[in-house]
Amino acid sequence: MRIDIITVQPALLDGPLNHSMVKRAVDKGFAEIHLTNLRDYALNKYGQVDDYQFGGGAGMVLMCEPIANAIDELKAQRSYDEIIYTTPDGDVWNQQQANQMSLKGNLIILCGHYKGIDQRIRDLYVTKEISIGDFVLTGGELAAAIITDSIVRLIPGVLGNEESALSDSFQDGLLAPPVYTRPKEFRGLHVPEVLLSGHNKNIENWRHEQAELRTQLRRPDLL
């Protein structure tokens, strides 16, 4: 899989994409991640990529031409399955969408900034508009990092068996059950006996019950 991220703030993505699981996926050849600095497509020597909005109002809008030129150049080199735009007014990202996206070949993620992008880019190029939640970030870069991380870790082979994505929260429509490690007792709190029993069927049943209970209490909307 190849993910191209178009951004005016590439430095914001350096950290999240160069560590941990995403880095491992890239190093092992499961994913390629490329950053395009939108300022390389600026209209003038001042690096202009945004302008005031027609009709007045606070906040700058990313202009059509730099974005269109950046996307056209990428599309001239390969075809893309989706062009995702990160925006608070998009569909809210979830595990099901991450699963679907992890099966795709090439993706572009276009990061919004300031007041957003000219609507005509959304009309002409964007195939999916994604929000990571009902709050507003300064730009779409952190959203792009979150979307990329949640997709890349699902590419078959990226996670080892012991980190399998199948037992993650949301994969079976439930939150994950509580987990414990050594010591067996900490400040008077004991690891549930069943987890020490070695009885796999009972452990599986307990985990399922706990997952249902936790989901009922915290996220009944998922049930």
Ligand code: ADE
């Ligand atoms: N850009 C600003 N806020 C955002 C959000 N909540 N999700 C995705 N992109 C954003």
